[in-house]
Amino acid sequence: MSYQTPRGTYDILPEQTPAWQEMEEMIREVCRLYRYTEIRTPVFEDTRVFKRENDSSDMVNKEMYTFETGHDSYTLRPEGTAGVIRAFDQHKFYGGRELPMRLYYMGPMFRHERPQKGRQRQFTQFGIENIGVSSPEIDAEAIALGCSIVKRMGISSVKVCINTLGDDASRDAYRKALKEYFTPHIDELCGDCHRRLEQNPLRILDCKADADNPILAGAPSLRDYLNEESREYFRRVLEALDALGIAYEIDDRLVRGLDYYTHTVFEVKSTRPDSGAQATVFAGGRYDHLVEYFGGPKMSGMGFAIGLERLLSLAEEEGWTPKNSEKAQVYVISLGEVGSVPLKIAETLRKEGIAAEVNLVGRSLKAQFKSAERNGAEVIVIVGESELKEGKVNIKNSRDGQQFTVALEELITKTKEMLG
RNA sequence: GCGGUUGUGGUGAAGUUGGUCAACACACUGGAUUGUGGCUCCAGCAUUCGUGGGUUCGAGUCCCAUCAAUCGCCCCA
Numbered sequence: 462m463s464y465q466t467p468r469g470t471y472d473i474l475p476e477q478t479p480a481w482q483e484m485e486e487m488i489r490e491v492c493r494l495y496r497y498t499e500i501r502t503p504v505f506e507d508t509r510v511f512k513r514e515n516d517s518s519d520m521v522n523k524e525m526y527t528f529e530t531g532h533d534s535y536t537l538r539p540e541g542t543a544g545v546i547r548a549f550d551q552h553k554f555y556g557g558r559e560l561p562m563r564l565y566y567m568g569p570m571f572r573h574e575r576p577q578k579g580r581q582r583q584f585t586q587f588g589i590e591n592i593g594v595s596s597p598e599i600d601a602e603a604i605a606l607g608c609s610i611v612k613r614m615g616i617s618s619v620k621v622c623i624n625t626l627g628d629d630a631s632r633d634a635y636r637k638a639l640k641e642y643f644t645p646h647i648d649e650l651c652g653d654c655h656r657r658l659e660q661n662p663l664r665i666l667d668c669k670a671d672a673d674n675p676i677l678a679g680a681p682s683l684r685d686y687l688n689e690e691s692r693e694y695f696r697r698v699l700e701a702l703d704a705l706g707i708a709y710e711i712d713d714r715l716v717r718g719l720d721y722y723t724h725t726v727f728e729v730k731s732t733r734p735d736s737g738a739q740a741t742v743f744a745g746g747r748y749d750h751l752v753e754y755f756g757g758p759k760m761s762g763m764g765f766a767i768g769l770e771r772l773l774s775l776a777e778e779e780g781w782t783p784k785n786s787e788k789a790q791v792y793v794i795s796l797g798e799v800g801s802v803p804l805k806i807a808e809t810l811r812k813e814g815i816a817a818e819v820n821l822v823g824r825s826l827k828a829q830f831k832s833a834e835r836n837g838a839e840v841i842v843i844v845g846e847s848e849l850k851e852g853k854v855n856i857k858n859s860r861d862g863q864q865f866t867v868a869l870e871e872l873i874t875k876t877k878e879m880l881g
Numbered sequence: 882g883c884g885g886u887u888g889u890g891g892u893g894a895a896g897u898u899g900g901u902c903a904a905c906a907c908a909c910u911g912g913a914u915u916g917u918g919g920c921u922c923c924a925g926c927a928u929u930c931g932u933g934g935g936u937u938c939g940a941g942u943c944c945c946a947u948c949a950a951u952c953g954c955c956c957c958a
Binding site for chain 1: 912948
């Protein structure tokens with residue numbers, strides 16, 4: 462019987478892990494610079510952590526991996542924010558800690574969707590949450606953090622799209638206006654939009670099916686319903702972005718899929734033509750009700766998530782490769798009856814911090830040299846039966862082919878010399 | 882969840898209107914060369930064509946189902 466990974470999941474093979482490790486290390490370094498610290502939450506939670514009342518998103522309603530144990534219902538996390546806010550409230554971080562809390566997470570997420578380029582059922586997200594204080598500068602700084610990561614991956618073909626949903630008062634007023642506008646035209650809209658009209662009329666605006674529908678073009682604009690406070694907030698976000706030198710486009714159709722956003726929402730998309738339909742690299746926004754929902758005080762938060770598979774694939778399309786070396790520095794070859802001497806030599810080198818590989822499978826001399834080459838060894842140590850009798854071994858620089866015979870005691874020094 | 886395309890060894894692939902042995906190249910293993918990496922030459926490397934059924938005297942080639950990848954819709958990171 463043979464098996465394969467479940468649909469939409471995949472193995473990260475040894476050829477790929479250096480790239481992942483380097484990406485992850487770089488992200489942790491950026492978080493260190495921006496003073497975010499990591500939080501690790503379970504990969505499954507009580508289903509209600511994700512499935513909140515009034516949530517109309519497909520992610521929550523159609524795409525979750527939910528399972529029952531006894532009377533309890535659990536769900537594999539489809540996103541990171543809910544778990545982090547749950548933890549924030551559970552541990553009462555809102556009292557006694559300096560706010561805002563600046564947290565990041567990195568790990569697998571699960572959504573039962575039909576896989577395609579840039580979309581799998583288990584995928585990896587890195588995300589940050591900045592919880593406890595609402596400030597336009599925080600929003601701008603968060604976007605800067607994400608952009609910094611994108612930039613460090615060598616990606617340049619992206620654009621930042623940003624919008625504001627306004628505060629509750631603005632949003633409610635707008636929602637009401639949209640409903641009034643669309644209701645008489647309901648028959649001209651697609652089936653999904655019928656549902657959206659009741660649950661979340663804002664979503665009609667970025668409906669793909671009706672994108673070219675003139676009804677949409679004539680819809681009232683959120684801008685006209687923003688109160689003074691919301692306008693001022695957004696203006697300051699943009700001002701801060703300008704100050705940080707981050708280019709952006711204002712897209713007033715951008716409303717985002719998750720229902721919890723207020724004020725700032727943004728999406729950073731690839732502008733490469735070969736990115737496929739899933740071009741969003743990272744996206745997020747401000748949320749004003751989540752902390753309260755999980756039992757904490759009324760507090761605002763701001764966060765985003767990066768799809769790491771998308772980030773990496775985009776980086777590789779732009780020519781990024783990891784600098785990490787998986788090569789052997791030294792390869793130890795055996796010739797004749799030399800017992801476990803090569804093994805001991807390799808071990809000694811490793812104690813000196815030198816990556817050493819030793820032939821353990823009894824191959825021919827030629828095969829051992831080939832193997833040394835394939836492993837990228839810079840220095841080859843040849844342990845030959847006859848030299849060994851005199852307490853000596855051969856050491857060869859694989860770059861220029863020069864070879865010396867040295868006493869065993871000198872081997873470490875000589876090796877270090879050759880490695881430079 | 883819906884629609885299109887694809888599926889032959891480790892990899893890239895050829896397989897004509899269904900008709901013995903499943904090309905070729907690369908990679909890999911061994912040898913020519915019993916102590917030195919290249920080159921060359923020789924040999925080995927798919928009881929089998931994603932999987933399971935069916936049609937047929939005969940199927941990699943036709944039909945059905947199923948699994949997976951991929952693209953688009955939808956959704957989203």
